[in-house]
Amino acid sequence: ELKVEQNPLFLSMQEGKNYTIYCNYSTTSDRLYWYRQDPGKSLESLFVLLSNGAVKQEGRLMASLDTKARLSTLHITAAVHDLSATYFCAVDMYSGGGADGLTFGKGTHLIIQP
Amino acid sequence: DVKVTQSSRYLVKRTGEKVFLECVQDMDHENMFWYRQDPGLGLRLIYFSYDVKMKEKGDIPEGYSVSREKKERFSLILESASTNQTSMYLCASSLQGRGYTFGSGTRLTVV
Numbered sequence: 001e002l003k004v005e006q007n008p009l010f011l012s013m014q015e016g017k018n019y020t021i022y023c024n025y026s027t028t029s030d031r032l033y034w035y036r037q038d039p040g041k042s043l044e045s046l047f048v049l050l051s052n053g054a055v056k057q058e059g060r061l062m063a064s065l066d067t068k069a070r071l072s073t074l075h076i077t078a079a080v081h082d083l084s085a086t087y088f089c090a091v092d093m094y095s096g097g098g099a100d101g102l103t104f105g106k107g108t109h110l111i112i113q114p
Numbered sequence: 115d116v117k118v119t120q121s122s123r124y125l126v127k128r129t130g131e132k133v134f135l136e137c138v139q140d141m142d143h144e145n146m147f148w149y150r151q152d153p154g155l156g157l158r159l160i161y162f163s164y165d166v167k168m169k170e171k172g173d174i175p176e177g178y179s180v181s182r183e184k185k186e187r188f189s190l191i192l193e194s195a196s197t198n199q200t201s202m203y204l205c206a207s208s209l210q211g212r213g214y215t216f217g218s219g220t221r222l223t224v225v
Binding site: 048088102103 | 147159172
């Protein structure tokens with residue numbers, strides 16, 4: 001059974017600081033996703049990481065994937081209040097018959113204070 | 115952009131009622147999914163479907179069934195709603211290897 005663990009689950013930080021969210025998963029996977037969710041809203045796709053060593057950046061967010069360590073990180077640089085949200089990582093156990101669906105971590109609730 | 119539409123944003127139903135949650139996608143995706151989201155538990159997969167009339171159980175299928183009569187529509191059915199099925203329900207679709215798109219969610223309250 002695939003398990004996905006995120007940490008921390010809750011993070012309060014100040015604007016301007018840097019921080020990293022970690023996502024560990026238990027078995028070999030084809031793809032890893034990062035999503036953002038604002039309160040009461042659906043999931044917004046941030047990054048899809050497809051191979052070992054993949055790194056993607058969008059604004060103040062950067063995601064990386066190490067498939068050998070089964071670890072992905074989401075790094076926040078010089079945080080701003082607008083990045084306050086819940087962030088989820090999810091792993092895709094794609095098989096020959098089609099996508100088997102995503103297994104999600106429990107999410108990291110991020111609060112960025114002025 | 116792919117659009118995944120869930121027919122209801124909020125629903126309130128009584129215990130024992132049969133409940134239908136509808137999801138429609140507009141980009142001819144083969145794969146469709148139903149998740150529920152609960153505080154502290156994250157998102158959990160209920161059922162998914164590879165194609166019309168095909169369905170597979172996810173991690174928590176008990177108390178739910180699904181229907182996929184047309185490629186674009188995937189329905190989640192609560193045969194006899196119970197209070198422990200109060201949750202946010204999210205539908206998603208995907209084209210193999212090209213990521214997932216989520217609907218806006220249905221917040222179901224069973225009283």
